Every structure is written in C-alpha cells, then in structure tokens.
Amino acid sequence: MSESGELDYRIQSPEVAHRFEQLRARPVILGVQNLSKVFGTHAALNFISFDVRRREFLSVLGASGCGKSTLIRIVAGLETQTSGQILLDGKPVAGPGPDRGMVFQGYTLFPWLTVKRNVMFGLRMSGKSAFEAESEAREWIALVGLSKFENAYPHELSGGMKQRVAIARALANRPRILLMDEPFGALDAQTRAQMQGYLLEIWRNVDVTILFITHDLDEAVYLSDRILVLGANPSRVQEVIENPVPRPRSREQFTSPEFLATYRRISELIHPPNTEETERIQIPRMTMAGDDVE
Amino acid sequence: MLLGVASFLIPVLVWCIVSYVPFVWHPLVKITEPGGVSYFKPDTLVERKVFVAENAKMVEAGLPIAAGVPANPIFLPAPDEVAVSLYKAFTTPPRRSGEPWLHESLWHSIQIIFWGFLWSSIFGVPIGILCGVFGVFSKLTEPVVDFTRYMPAPAFGALAVAILGIYDAPKIAIIFIGTFFQQVLVIANTTRKLDTSLIEAAQTLGARRPQLLFRVVLPGIIVDLYNDMRILLGWAWTYLIVAEYIGASSGITYFINQQAKYRIYDNVFAAIILIGIIGFTTDRILAVLGNQFFPWQKNAKPSWIRRWKLSRKEAVA
Secondary structure, three states: OOOOOOOOOOOOOHHHHHHHHHHHHOOEEEEEEEEEEEEOOEEEEEEEEEEEEOOOEEEEEOOOOOOHHHHHHHHHOOOOOOEEEEEEOOEEOOOOOOOEEEEOOOOOOOOOOOHHHHHHHHHHHOOOOHHHHHHHHHHHHHHOOOHHHOOOOHHHOOHHHHHHHHHHHHHHOOOOEEEEEOOOOOOOHHHHHHHHHHHHHHHHHOOOEEEEEEOOHHHHHHHOOEEEEEEOOOOEEEEEEEOOOOOOOOHHHHHOHHHHHHHHHHHHHHOOHHHHHHOOOOOOOOOOOOOOOO | OHHHHHHHHHHHHHHHHHHHOOOOOOOEEEEEEOOOOOOOOOOOEEEHHHHHHHHHHHHHHOOOOOEEEEEOOOOOOOHHHHHHHHHHHHHOOOOOOOOOOHHHHHHHHHHHHHHHHHHHHHHHHHHHHHHHHOHHHHHHHHHHHHHHHOOOHHHHHHHHHHHHOOOHHHHHHHHHHHHHHHHHHHHHHHHHOOOHHHHHHHHHOOOOHHHHHHHHHHHHHHHHHHHHHHHHHHHHHHOHHHHHHOOOOOHHHHHHHHHHHOOOHHHHHHHHHHHHHHHHHHHHHHHHHHHHHOOOOOOOOOOHHHHHHHHHHHHHO
C-alpha cells in the first residue's frame, strides 16, 4: 500500500505473478535494441530498447508527439532508424515484410477489392494458389465474423467492420508479430469498446504476439500484459509496467483497484502534475449570467 | 436530372425568344412589299433605320410606302430552321460532286480524334504514371513537359505539314501535341494523389516492386485515371477544328467552312451542335461504362456485371 492508502500498481496477485513468470520463460519474438531516430536536429526516438515475448500483448503508450508511431513504423520497416537494431526471432530485419503484419489507424483496405480479395491479397503475394488463398481467407473472415460480407466492397462496411477485415488480412499472413498502430483511434467510443473485446477474443484464440500503439490509457490497461510508457522530448522508455489486472479481462474491471492503480501510475508518467498547471489557459468571463442560472 | 434538362432548356429558350419575339433584337426588316422604293425587292433584308428613312421619303414624294416584317440577321437562324437542317444536312447531297456528305465529314473528324488521342495515350499514360511513381523520372521529364505545354499546339502546324504532308498525319499530330503534354502532367498528378498508406499496407503484406505497381498503384488510380481520360478526350476535341485547318482542310471543319461560304448558316449551326452532341453523348456513355467497370466507388450504382457475377456464384453454391 502506498502512503495515500491506495493499492500499489506493482503488487501482483499470485495468479498474475505466475503468469508473468511463465511469460518471461517464453522466447523473445521481437527485440528492439537501442533504437534511435533523428529528424534533422530533433531526436524523435532516443535509445529505445525492449523485448516482446511470444503470445505477449505489449502496448506502447505515450502522449501525442512522443514518437510512438515512428517506433512502430520502424519496426514494420516502413521507416529506417538512425541507429539501433530490430531483431525478429533473433535475426535483424530491414524493410517491410509479411512476417510483421500491420493494422493502421486509417482504413487501408484496398477499395477496389472485395472483403475476401483483400484478405487473400497477402496470401496471393506469398505465391499461394487462388483456390488455397480463397479457402484460407474464408476462415479468417469467419474468425472476425464477417462471412456475410465476403463479397462486399470496403465502402459498404462500417469503420469497425473495416478494421476487423484489416485484422483478418494481417493475420492471414500468419505474421510472427502483429503490429497495431492506434487501430481503433478513428472509431466512435462504442465501436471502439466492441473492437477491444473482439481483439482480446481473437488474441485468446489465435497464437499471435501483439505490439499495440495507443494514446488511450483505458485501452492500454484493458488489453495489455505489459505497458511501455514513452516519455516525450527526448522520447525514451519511462517505465515498462507489468499490468496487475488479472485475465480474462472484462469491462467491469475498469473500476477494480488494480486497474485504477495502474491507470493512475500511467497518468502520472504521461502528464507530470506541474506541466498541466502551466498549460492552463486563461478564459475571460464572457457571460453576465451567474453560475446559478438554470 | 431535372436541373440537367433545365441547363439545356434555358439557352434554347433564350434562343427562341430572340428568334420568335419580334420586338426582341430583330435589327433588320425583311421586305414583303417594295412599294415605291426602287432598290427594295421582296425578301431582301435592310436595316431598320434605312427602311424608316426610305419610307419617309416615299411619303414626301407621295409614292406607296414599302412594307416589311422585323427580321434577324442571316447568321442567326431560328431554332426550327436549325432543327430542320440538322435533319436535312444528312439527307442533302453535297453541292458539288466529290465533296463529302455531312456524315462522311463527321466520320473523318472522329477518326482524326481517335488516332490523335490513341497515340497520345499510348505514350502519355505510361509516362504520366512513371512520373507519379518515381521521383527521379518526374524530375527528369516534367520540367520540359511543363515548358512544352505552354506552346500552342497550332503553332506546330506548319512544321507538322512540312514533316508529315498535308493529309491526315499532321492533323493527328496536332491533336497529339495538344493532348499529350497535358496528359502526362494530369496523370502524374493523379498517380501522386494515391493514398501512400495503401502502398505501405501492401508492403507489410509482402508485396514487392512490380506487384506494387500492378496490384496496388494501377488499380488504385484507375478510377481517377479513367475520369482524367474523359476530360482529356474533351480537350482533344477542342483541338479538332484547328487541326483540320492544317494542310488540306477536311472533316467537319471543311463542311462548316463550305456551308458558311454558301451562306447556309442553318447548316453551320447544325454542324456545331452536332459536335456538341457527339462529345456529350460519348462522355455520358463513358460515364455509364465507368460505373460498370468500377463497382467499388462510393457512389457507384449497382453494376449489372457484378450482379451477374454474384448470381452466378449463388447458382454454383
């Protein structure tokens, strides 16, 4: 217990502690070593290092502009680092490849392909026959619950459905790691909550390791095993938090002491108390009505 | 739809008012009864001022006055006259043997446009796409293309005749020059507008260079490319008249000039309107076909090709 009488986020129940012990025993899938990225004179990333283990769900959280998108784009091979290394299964990787599937924030389904053909795209690129690709694609579409829409075009789908197809499309390639760059950022709150549920369900049933970028504290605590908090200016790893909220997760846990303690800790890291005070703007009073007006 | 019809009706209505309402414009008088004026003959057109002055003289001299009705100049035929000649222009044989019929003239013009636009597209589309995809290629070609496109295509007319003779080749060349340079720039721009995140997504799905070009860039820009081509085809039409003046005048331009020489202005109007009708109809047909070819567009109407494909799948299942 901390001095204010609240639960400390570092205290783990025996089950959670056991889970993390098991997790640490698993092989490292993605290794990020001393990764730096410099734009001109501005250091966007400053010697970032962390590991993601098999079947782990790791979230990278940070305020906007802390370089978390740059980080995941470098891991995906869409941008090059200034220094440092990305290891996948211990081997350095450069450039984009199907071993690192990516789900983007914007909708990146190919608008000229139907849902099924979108999911088939990567399978066809890897040289599978149309027949094989089609039957595999059907399974993945069924997994995200969109079998009815396999012949629909992306513009006929809602935002949430599009992201489900994007997840199916990335998973169909059987990537070593699934990279998700604020995938639910463009969705409305209700759809986002639903999608988080879907994602947990998919992650429980499919052997996949996830690196998840978000700026939403609730989302990070709700979904992840560990949460990597990035600080801004210069961007560096502030803390890697082992999430004490037990699995399986549900939305009721949002008010559990572990959840709140973790939330509070991340919040402290991202918004140090003194900066908020200085950024408060002065609004002149522009109404004659008193505060008691009905 | 209703507004579309109205957009045609309004100018026609103005034309009708000017033609049929006697006190609107009508600066001339068409003589029906020459009276005492020695040089007036039935059906001649005189200015209203002259008509009034001559009649005043007749009244002074005690001679019978001339009579007439307000009329418009010969170069503004009434809609009904043009409508009749639209039909008659096709059925009337040419005045002199060896001159082409109207439909032959039109067909000749359409062929010039077709070949000019085809040659332009064969070179312009791939170069435009390459410019849009590869920065190096764009920097190498676009400045000179941008420079050349400011030179008016007709300026190359004399040169084209010197090199290609006086028949169809220089005309096709003018259409080519007029279209090609714009085409490269327009298509390069369209290609550049492709959402780069689609290319990135394809890369993370394992697509390599040639696959990116043929499986992502091309399908990604095809709708805009198609619409660009529609606009550029209209562009090609605007160069037609100039092109047909070059060397031996031919096609619809020759027809218009001959009719103007004979002072049959109804036919001139009919020919100009025909160009409009052909251009507009082609564009509408292309628009409908576009809807069928690209069913993934947001506002695409249900395509019968897709419906047929889906129904076939259902039949199989």
